[in-house]
Structures are given as structure tokens and as C-alpha cells.
Amino acid sequence: MGAPPGYRPSAWVHLLHQLPRADFQLRPVPSAFAPQEREYQQALLLVAALAGLGLGLSLIFIAVYLIRFCCCRPPEPPGAKSPPPGGGCVTWNCIAALLVGCAGIGIGFYGNSETSDGVSQLSSALLHANHTLTAIDHLVLEMVERLDEAVRTELTTLEEVLTQRMELVAAARGARRQAETVAQQLQGLAFWRGVPLSPLQVAEDVSFVEEYRWLAYVLLLLLELLVCLFTLLGLARQSKWLVIVMTVMSLLVLVLSWGSMGLEAATAVGLSDFCSSPDSYILNLTQEETGLGSDILNYYFLCNQAVSNPFQQRLTLSQRALANIHSQLQGLEREAVPQFPSAQKPVLSLEETLNVTEGSFHQLVALLHCRGLHKDYGAALRGLCEDTLEGLLFLLLFSLLSAGALATVLCSLPRAWALFPPSDDYEDTDDDDPFNPQESKRFVQWQSSI
Amino acid sequence: MGAPPGYRPSAWVHLLHQLPRADFQLRPVPSAFAPQEREYQQALLLVAALAGLGLGLSLIFIAVYLIRFCCCRPPEPPGAKSPPPGGGCVTWNCIAALLVGCAGIGIGFYGNSETSDGVSQLSSALLHANHTLTAIDHLVLEMVERLDEAVRTELTTLEEVLTQRMELVAAARGARRQAETVAQQLQGLAFWRGVPLSPLQVAEDVSFVEEYRWLAYVLLLLLELLVCLFTLLGLARQSKWLVIVMTVMSLLVLVLSWGSMGLEAATAVGLSDFCSSPDSYILNLTQEETGLGSDILNYYFLCNQAVSNPFQQRLTLSQRALANIHSQLQGLEREAVPQFPSAQKPVLSLEETLNVTEGSFHQLVALLHCRGLHKDYGAALRGLCEDTLEGLLFLLLFSLLSAGALATVLCSLPRAWALFPPSDDYEDTDDDDPFNPQESKRFVQWQSSI
Numbered sequence: 001m002g003a004p005p006g007y008r009p010s011a012w013v014h015l016l017h018q019l020p021r022a023d024f025q026l027r028p029v030p031s032a033f034a035p036q037e038r039e040y041q042q043a044l045l046l047v048a049a050l051a052g053l054g055l056g057l058s059l060i061f062i063a064v065y066l067i068r069f070c071c072c073r074p075p076e077p078p079g080a081k082s083p084p085p086g087g088g089c090v091t092w093n094c095i096a097a098l099l100v101g102c103a104g105i106g107i108g109f110y111g112n113s114e115t116s117d118g119v120s121q122l123s124s125a126l127l128h129a130n131h132t133l134t135a136i137d138h139l140v141l142e143m144v145e146r147l148d149e150a151v152r153t154e155l156t157t158l159e160e161v162l163t164q165r166m167e168l169v170a171a172a173r174g175a176r177r178q179a180e181t182v183a184q185q186l187q188g189l190a191f192w193r194g195v196p197l198s199p200l201q202v203a204e205d206v207s208f209v210e211e212y213r214w215l216a217y218v219l220l221l222l223l224e225l226l227v228c229l230f231t232l233l234g235l236a237r238q239s240k241w242l243v244i245v246m247t248v249m250s251l252l253v254l255v256l257s258w259g260s261m262g263l264e265a266a267t268a269v270g271l272s273d274f275c276s277s278p279d280s281y282i283l284n285l286t287q288e289e290t291g292l293g294s295d296i297l298n299y300y301f302l303c304n305q306a307v308s309n310p311f312q313q314r315l316t317l318s319q320r321a322l323a324n325i326h327s328q329l330q331g332l333e334r335e336a337v338p339q340f341p342s343a344q345k346p347v348l349s350l351e352e353t354l355n356v357t358e359g360s361f362h363q364l365v366a367l368l369h370c371r372g373l374h375k376d377y378g379a380a381l382r383g384l385c386e387d388t389l390e391g392l393l394f395l396l397l398f399s400l401l402s403a404g405a406l407a408t409v410l411c412s413l414p415r416a417w418a419l420f421p422p423s424d425d426y427e428d429t430d431d432d433d434p435f436n437p438q439e440s441k442r443f444v445q446w447q448s449s450i
Numbered sequence: 451m452g453a454p455p456g457y458r459p460s461a462w463v464h465l466l467h468q469l470p471r472a473d474f475q476l477r478p479v480p481s482a483f484a485p486q487e488r489e490y491q492q493a494l495l496l497v498a499a500l501a502g503l504g505l506g507l508s509l510i511f512i513a514v515y516l517i518r519f520c521c522c523r524p525p526e527p528p529g530a531k532s533p534p535p536g537g538g539c540v541t542w543n544c545i546a547a548l549l550v551g552c553a554g555i556g557i558g559f560y561g562n563s564e565t566s567d568g569v570s571q572l573s574s575a576l577l578h579a580n581h582t583l584t585a586i587d588h589l590v591l592e593m594v595e596r597l598d599e600a601v602r603t604e605l606t607t608l609e610e611v612l613t614q615r616m617e618l619v620a621a622a623r624g625a626r627r628q629a630e631t632v633a634q635q636l637q638g639l640a641f642w643r644g645v646p647l648s649p650l651q652v653a654e655d656v657s658f659v660e661e662y663r664w665l666a667y668v669l670l671l672l673l674e675l676l677v678c679l680f681t682l683l684g685l686a687r688q689s690k691w692l693v694i695v696m697t698v699m700s701l702l703v704l705v706l707s708w709g710s711m712g713l714e715a716a717t718a719v720g721l722s723d724f725c726s727s728p729d730s731y732i733l734n735l736t737q738e739e740t741g742l743g744s745d746i747l748n749y750y751f752l753c754n755q756a757v758s759n760p761f762q763q764r765l766t767l768s769q770r771a772l773a774n775i776h777s778q779l780q781g782l783e784r785e786a787v788p789q790f791p792s793a794q795k796p797v798l799s800l801e802e803t804l805n806v807t808e809g810s811f812h813q814l815v816a817l818l819h820c821r822g823l824h825k826d827y828g829a830a831l832r833g834l835c836e837d838t839l840e841g842l843l844f845l846l847l848f849s850l851l852s853a854g855a856l857a858t859v860l861c862s863l864p865r866a867w868a869l870f871p872p873s874d875d876y877e878d879t880d881d882d883d884p885f886n887p888q889e890s891k892r893f894v895q896w897q898s899s900i
């Protein structure tokens with residue numbers, strides 16, 4: 001009957017959470033999320049360092065391959081027209097790798113938008129929670145002010161009017177005591193007042209960071225797309241300088257890809273640890289930040305039958321006091337108003353205030369119930385642990401594909417470039433039309449060399 | 451203080467909503483969403499028919515272009531080796547069109563997943579609303595049963611025990627009356643009991659339809675992807691039969707693309723009309739389907755300061771009755787228990803029941819408040835009017851791109867095919883390696899013909 005089924009860790013969370021972790025001395029580290037502990041930080045840095053290792057290995061592999069290609073190729077008979085065998089294979093390899101890179105870019109765009117969706121779901125849940133918390137504060141303030149006003153004005157007037165009949169004055173004083181009880185109980189319900197943690201601020205910070213992360217990825221993806229397209233253009237037009245520039249750019253993007261892969265892998269592993277059992281970590285963190293009692297935090301973060309409402313007592317007392325005020329006002333209306341007509345106005349005004357307060361009280365009960373805030377908590381977790389993690393895994397796939405594709409391109413480009421016809425017969429041509437006869441001839445020449 | 455800012459129509463909704471609509475006699479039709487009216491249905495059908503018109507025009511254009519190409523080309527000198535000018539342009543056109551088609555397919559996959567996201571958000575909001583509504587029913591049933599049980603057993607025992615002191619029996623009878631009042635008031639709060647509309651059923655129906663829609667689009671996208679890839683393969687390998695089969699398939703996919711475009715356009719226009727002011731339509735529809743009072747529906751669908759809680763009266767009466775039971779029980783505990791020790795057990799048991807009932811009452815107040823259900827309504831609208839509409843527009847873009855690309859391909863393929871070398875010198879070759887010498891020779895031959 002509590003909250004509907006909320007967040008459940010996904011299969012990806014379980015899978016990533018079960019990967020072994022080790023610190024810098026390669027001692028195993030427990031995979032519970034503990035970002036403040038040195039061993040756990042080292043474990044995440046080690047995951048990121050694996051990408052650095054991958055970058056180093058792929059650079060060594062490319063260097064060895066190219067050195068072997070430059071220095072160890074069989075001597076060509078002078079004046080031979082036929083190109084070395086396998087040249088076509090090299091060009092096709094390069095094109096296939098670029099197409100795989102483009103597919104990876106598509107996956108990267110999807111992953112980036114998915115990650116962004118998850119983070120925006122987190123921010124909107126935080127904003128919603130902030131709205132609920134401030135609404136509770138405002139509502140309590142409003143109700144307390146209304147009751148204080150009623151005690152100061154109408155009840156004082158009433159006591160002055162009824163001053164001749166002591167039992168009626170006693171009833172009015174009883175109502176005053178009950179109203180003061182309600183105001184006192186209500187003030188204890190504004191539990192978020194004076195808490196230094198603002199979900200609004202957290203949401204703004206998260207959105208700010210996410211904006212720059214998103215932009216950085218879009219720029220990386222566009223850079224890689226441009227590199228792929230211009231490399232293809234360079235190959236098709238057999239433009240040596242374009243291929244050389246693109247080789248350098250490919251090297252740059254290769255380094256960026258491995259770097260982003262390291263960040264993504266470490267973030268995904270850390271996120272999976274967080275997401276496998278977020279409740280206890282979030283509970284402790286919130287308790288430290290807010291100083292709120294664990295009964296209140298347990299109630300909102302767990303929100304099940306086992307956790308009782310920590311405001312139950314105060315709500316019940318306020319409710320009984322409101323009912324008592326109602327019966328005392330009814331008694332005054334019955335007894336006092338026929339004798340003291342000037343008591344009618346304050347009594348009616350008090351009844352009106354009571355009705356409004358009872359309406360606000362029901363709204364306060366609804367706002368204080370764990371259902372709403374727990375639903376926001378579930379939405380935030382789902383955004384972070386489902387959409388954002390899924391997006392990160394797609395970004396990881398993009399980085400892997402582009403690292404593989406760029407390594408292949410870097411191995412193939414210099415070989416393809418070596419197959420281009422000597423530059424002196426076209427470097428001075430300025431015509432850009434790929435279909436002019438000279439271009440066609442050159443293309444045929446290149447194709448026949450494949 | 452009511453609900454946080456909910457659904458707002460997006461710019462796309464406004465844009466689509468402002469497009470003029472007309473019925474079959476081309477008389478203007480107001481763009482308010484009214485799917486049951488004949489004129490409005492005709493307006494949507496006319497939008498879909500525009501796609502049919504587009505299909506017809508593009509087929510006529512392709513036919514005229516190809517007939518002109520077949521019948522009006524300049525006579526070729528017999529035995530001429532050089533291909534007609536512009537052949538290369540035709541092949542490159544075809545390849546560029548296929549690449550545009552592939553980009554469109556990527557957009558289509560994104561749009562399909564976005565649409566699906568929106569619909570699943572709608573279903574999950576419906577499931578959540580269903581959970582809240584059934585929780586209200588169960589909670590009311592449970593509370594009424596608990597009160598009935600207390601009245602039948604403990605209060606009856608108490609009256610029997612206290613039978614010698616009439617004023618105490620009167621107090622017990624007063625508590626019984628109050629408990630019966632509470633049970634009666636509570637039964638009026640289970641407003642969804644016996645309502646023939648089940649959000650669960652609606653969610654299941656929506657998910658069922660969406661599953662098939664999603665699958666149909668994935669199949670269409672995969673079919674188009676295969677057509678693009680095999681056409682490219684056919685062009686690269688100069689395989690006449692593959693190009694002919696792909697021409698036929700392209701024609702089929704062209705028809706499917708225009709058909710899906712018609713459906714998407716009509717759905718997007720209808721959805722924009724619905725989304726520009728959904729409240730009144732949904733209110734009327736729900737009132738017809740459920741027979742609930744407009745005060746209850748207004749409260750949940752609008753949920754602002756202007757609409758008062760229709761359950762306020764019943765809640766206040768129940769609350770006062772519960773407070774009265776409490777004071778009567780306290781009186782009994784004070785007066786009766788010292789004299790009649792056997793009254794202690796039922797009084798304590800009644801106090802326990804009262805405490806539990808007050809806890810459940812607070813939960814009921816929270817469930818009945820419009821906040822939770824209105825948030826689900828907002829989430830459902832955002833899913834349908836933001837994600838699903840955006841997805842539909844991406845699918846529309848996909849259909850447009852693929853219709854354009856396929857029309858270009860259909861114009862180019864027969865011309866490219868006519869440029870292939872005569873079939874007798876390779877139709878019997880079985881070798882699939884694109885890099886064998888014969889293939890290379892043929893490729894060069896084809897390239898030189900460009």
C-alpha cells in the first residue's frame with residue numbers, strides 16, 4: 001500500500017558491480033561505493049588507467065607496424081608500373097574502418113543524448129523534491145500565522161465580549177490553548193526549515209556540469225565525424241596533404257577517444273557500485289549534510305510498511321486539537337451568541353479560519369507523506385542508474401569502436417598514401433570537380449593500381 | 451502551493467496546431483481536437499491523403515523521367531566504346547542518394563525509440579495512477595472493516611461490561627455512533643469503486659499497440675537499410691540482377707515510405723490538436739467513461755488553488771469523529787477502568803485500533819490529494835505530447851528523406867544499369883572476391899566508363 005514498485009538495479013549494474021577492483025598495490029578492494037576512501041579512489045583510477053594502457057599499446061602497435069612497413073618492404077624493381085600486392089586491401093580496410101567509425105559516432109550521439117536524458121530526469125526530480133519541501137515550509141508558516149492572528153484578534157475580542165460569563169471565557173481560553181497547541185505542533189512539522197542542503201542548488205550544479213559534459217562530447221563526436229569524412233575525401237581525391245593532416249588529426253582523436261574511454265569506464269564502474277545499493281549511501285550522506293534525524297530520512301528514502309510516519313504523533317495531536325477547537329466554537333455559538341450578539345462576528349470568523357486551517361492541514365498531511373518525495377527519489381535513481389548508465393555504456397562502445405577504427409586508419413593511411421601516384425602531375429591542378437576528365441583519369445589510374 | 455509546474459504545450463504543438471485544416475469539400479475545419487466529428491476525421495484523412503498525392507506525383511515523375519531517358523536518348527554510333535556523357539554523375543547521384551537514405555534510417559531509428567519512450571512514459575503514468583486508485587479503495591475497505599470489527603467486538607463487550615452504569619454505556623454508545631459515522635464517511639471516499647474504466651487496462655492496450663507499431667517501424671527501417679546496402683553492393687559489383695531486384699524493392703519501400711509518411715503526418719496533426727489543450731477533452735472523455743462528478747475530475751485534472759478538494763467535507767467530518775472517539779475513550783479509561791477492571795482490555799484494544807486508523811487516515815488523505823494523481827497526468831501528457839510527438843516528427847523526417855532518396859535512386863538505377871558492361875563476359879563467373887584480377891579489371895572498366 002506504500003509506494004508503487006520503485007527503482008531496481010538493472011542487469012548492467014549487477015554485471016559492472018561484480019567486476020573485481022584493485023588498488024595501486026593490486027590488493028582487492030570491496031566494490032561497495034565509498035568515494036571518500038583512498039583504496040576505492042585508487043580502484044577507480046586504475047580502471048581509468050587501463051584506458052591509458054590501451055592507448056600506449058595501440059600507439060606501440062601502430063609504430064611497430066608502420067616502421068615494419070617502411071623499412072622492411074621488398075625492394076621494388078626500378079620503373080615497375082604495378083603497385084605492390086595488397087594495396088587495394090589496404091584502401092578497402094581504411095574505408096571499412098572509417099565506416100565502422102561513423103557507425104560508432106552514431107552510437108555516440110545516441111549515448112550522449114541518453115546520458116543527458118538521465119541527468120535531466122535527475123535534476124527534474126530534485127526540482128520537484130525542492131518544490132515539495134519548500135511547499136511544506138510555506139504551508140506551515142501560513143497556517144501558524146493564521147492561527148496566531150486568530151488568537152491575537154478574534155479570540156481576544158471574544159474573551160473581552162464574554163468577560164461577564166466566566167464559563168464562556170474559560171471555553172474561549174480553552175480554544176486559545178488548543179490553537180496554541182496546534183501552532184506549536186505544526187512548527188515541528190517544518191522539518192526542512194534551516195537545513196543547509198538545497199535540492200535546487202544540487203539540481204543547478206548537476207545541470208551546469210552536465211551541460212559542459214554534453215557539449216564536450218558533441219564537439220568530440222563532430223571532430224571525429226569531420227576527420228572520417230575528410231579522410232574519405234582525401235582518399236577519393238588522392239590528396240596527399242589532406243591525408244597527412246587527417247593522419248595527424250586521427251592521432252589526436254585516437255588519444256581523445258582513449259581518454260574519454262578511461263573517464264567513461266571509471267564513471268560507469270563507480271556508478272554501478274552506487275546504483276547496486278544506493279539507499280544506505282544516500283541516507284548517510286543526507287544525514288551528514290542536513291543533520292536530520294534518521295527516522296525522518298528512513299521514512300522518505302525507504303517509504304514502506306516497516307517504517308512508521310515520524311510525524312504521526314504531531315499530526316494526530318494537531319488533528320485532535322483542531323477537532324476540540326471546533327467543538328468549543330460550536331458550544332460558544334450555541335451558548336454565547338444568543339446572549340452576546342457582538343460575539344457572533346468573532347465566532348463566525350473563527351469558524352471560517354478553522355475550516356481553512358483544516359483544508360491546509362489535509363494538504364500538509366499529503367505533502368508530508370513519503371509517497372511524493374519517495375517517488376522523486378525513485379525517479380532520480382532511475383534517471384541516474386538506468387538512462388545515464390546506459391548512455392555511458394553506449395559512449396564506451398563509441399570510444400571502443402572509434403579507437404579500433406582510428407588505429408586501423410592510422411595503420412592504413414600511410415600505406416594508402418604511398419600508393420598515390422607521384423604528386424607532380426596534379427599538385428598544381430586547382431579544379432575541384434571530381435568528374436572532370438583529368439580527375440577521372442587519375443581515379444582510373446588509382447583504381448587500376450588497386 | 452498546489453502542484454509544481456506541469457505540462458506546457460511545446461512550440462511544435464503550437465506550430466502544427468496552427469496549420470489550416472479542411473474537410474473533403476475543402477471547407478475549413480476548426481483545429482480543436484474532436485475525433486468523433488466527421489469533419490475533423492475528414493481533415494485528418496485529407497492530411498494523410500496528401501502523402502498519397504506525393505506518392506502519385508513522384509511515381510509520375512519517375513515514369514516520365516525514365517521514359518524520356520529510354521526513348522529520347524541520342525542515337526549511339528554503333529561499336530562506340532565511350533559511354534554517354536553524364537554517366538558518372540548518375541552513379542554518384544545514386545550513391546549520394548543512398549547515403550542520404552542511410553542518414554534518414556539513423557534518424558528513423560532515433561525517432562522510433564523516442565516515440566516508444568513517450569508511450570512507455572504514458573503507460574507507466576497510467577500504471578502509477580492505477581496503483582494510487584486501487585490503494586485508495588483497499589485502504590478505505592481496510593479501515594471500514596477494522597472499524598466494523600471494533601464496533602462488533604470491543605465496543606459490544608464494553609457495553610456489556612459497563613451495563614450497570616448508564617452514563618458510561620452512553621459514552622460507549624457515543625463512541626459506537628462516531629465509529630459508524632467514520633465508516634460511513636470513509637465509504638464515500640472510495641470514489642473509484644465500481645468505475646468501469648481501468649487505467650491498467652488502458653495501459654496494457656496502449657503498450658500492446660505500441661509494441662506492434664515499434665516492430666513494424668523496425669522492420670521497415672531494416673528493409674530500407676538492406677535495400678540501400680544491397681543497391682550499393684549491386685553498383686559496386688555491377689551485378690545487373692541485383693540492381694533489378696533492388697529497383698523493384700526500392701519501389702516497394704518508396705510506397706511504404708509515403709504510406710508511413712501519411713500515417714505520421716495525420717497522427718502528428720491530430721496529436722498536436724489534442725496536446726494544445728488536452729484538459730477539456732480528457733475531462734469530458736473521463737466523465738463519459740466513468741460517470742464521476744465533475745468536481746472530482748476537475749480537482750484531479752486541474753489541481754490548482756481555484757479548485758477545492760471535493761473530499762474536504764467528508765475528511766473533516768471523519769477527522770472530528772475520530773477525535774471525538776478518542777476523547778470518549780479517554781473518558782472511559784479515566785472513569786470506567788478503575789471500577790470495572792475487565793473494561794481495560796477492550797478500551798486499550800480500542801485505543802490501539804484508533805491509533806492505527808488515524809495512521810491509515812493520514813495515508814488516505816495523502817492518497818486522495820490531487821498532487822499524486824495530477825503528477826501522473828502531467829507525466830502522461832509530457833510523454834505523449836513531448837517525446838511521442840518529437841519522435842513522430844523525426845519519423846516524418848525519415849520518411850521524407852527516404853522518399854526523396856528512393857525516388858532519386860529509382861531515377862538513377864536504370865541509367866547506371868545501362869552503363870554496365872555487357873553481361874556475357876562475367877555472368878558465369880562465380881568468384882566473389884572483389885579483389886581478384888578479373889574483378890579489378892571489370893571495376894576499372896566501369897570506372898573508366900564514368
